[in-house]
Amino acid sequence: MRIFDPHIHMTSRTTNDYEAMYAAGVRALVEPAFWLGQPRTSIGSFCDYFDGLVGWERFRAAQFGIRHHCTIALNPKEANDPQCAAVLDILPRYLAKDGVVAVGEVGFDSMTAEEEKAFAHQLELAGEHDLPVLVHTPHRDKAAGTRRTLELVASSGLPPERVLVDHLNELTVQMVADSGCWMGFSIYPDTKMDEHRMVGVLAAYGLDRMIVNSAADWGRSDPLKTAKTGWAMLDKGFTDDDVDRVLWRNPVAFYGQSGRLLLDEIEAEPTATFQGNSVLRGQRPTGQE
Numbered sequence: 526m527r528i529f530d531p532h533i534h535m536t537s538r539t540t541n542d543y544e545a546m547y548a549a550g551v552r553a554l555v556e557p558a559f560w561l562g563q564p565r566t567s568i569g570s571f572c573d574y575f576d577g578l579v580g581w582e583r584f585r586a587a588q589f590g591i592r593h594h595c596t597i598a599l600n601p602k603e604a605n606d607p608q609c610a611a612v613l614d615i616l617p618r619y620l621a622k623d624g625v626v627a628v629g630e631v632g633f634d635s636m637t638a639e640e641e642k643a644f645a646h647q648l649e650l651a652g653e654h655d656l657p658v659l660v661h662t663p664h665r666d667k668a669a670g671t672r673r674t675l676e677l678v679a680s681s682g683l684p685p686e687r688v689l690v691d692h693l694n695e696l697t698v699q700m701v702a703d704s705g706c707w708m709g710f711s712i713y714p715d716t717k718m719d720e721h722r723m724v725g726v727l728a729a730y731g732l733d734r735m736i737v738n739s740a741a742d743w744g745r746s747d748p749l750k751t752a753k754t755g756w757a758m759l760d761k762g763f764t765d766d767d768v769d770r771v772l773w774r775n776p777v778a779f780y781g782q783s784g785r786l787l788l789d790e791i792e793a794e795p796t797a798t799f800q801g802n803s804v805l806r807g808q809r810p811t812g813q814e
């Protein structure tokens with residue numbers, strides 16, 4: 526199983542995670558710029574974080590045999606902080622860099638006027654920089670947030686195939702399917718969407734424009750949820766080719782629109798070769814999930 530995790534925050538994960546992900550088949554990923562939990566108090570904090578995403582984290586992932594890409598944006602939550610608005614002015618500098626494969630995460634958190642303004646501005650930036658866009662949908666009031674998201678995308682004039690609308694569930698998938706945008710699903714350990722419900726969505730809606738991610742960060746999350754979704758698909762009769770399409774070819778097709786994906790194999794450093802249990806060696810555990 527080869528896996529491209531199209532949404533994972535590796536900055537907040539350990540080297541054990543990189544080893545386990547490699548063993549499970551992850552060979553490439555996208556790390557979207559996001560909120561850091563602690564509010565930033567200056568523009569310099571954003572610059573250092575963005576520099577880390579295009580520099581240090583990319584290098585760190587390569588040591589474990591994984592190709593790292595990122596998306597850059599002012600995140601929805603901090604769009605509400607007037608101190609952070611000036612970040613919009615430094616984004617063009619980052620959007621020009623190798624390894625930056627989209628504008629994101631943009632979108633709504635609490636659906637405020639400030640969020641909407643930053644969202645619309647960054648949709649424009651995506652057009653100017655000829656990059657796709659990763660859009661976060663709010664965890665509260667998801668249906669209304671997704672509907673308003675699709676209105677803004679439509680009025681931006683961006684082609685829907687350049688937009689990935691993420692964190693969907695059974696209630697929001699249909700409207701995004703109808704819009705022509707790509708559909709992203711974050712698979713969580715015990716809340717929101719899980720891998721078994723995800724398989725149900727794939728059975729109902731097909732595999733076209735469907736993208737699955739772990740969205741792992743510093744909260745309770747699981748960087749192997751992509752692999753676990755693949756295993757759950759096989760259990761329900763999907764083929765290896767179906768799994769490859771959802772976990773590799775679809776995200777590669779979406780982010781490949783940037784012209785900046787690097788997907789040739791890299792060799793993990795010998796010191797990173799892991800001698801762990803069967804899960805971490807990428808074998809499917811027996812008697813679980």
Ligand SMILES: [Zn+2]
Nearest residue numbers: 557559630740
């Ligand atoms: Zn995220």
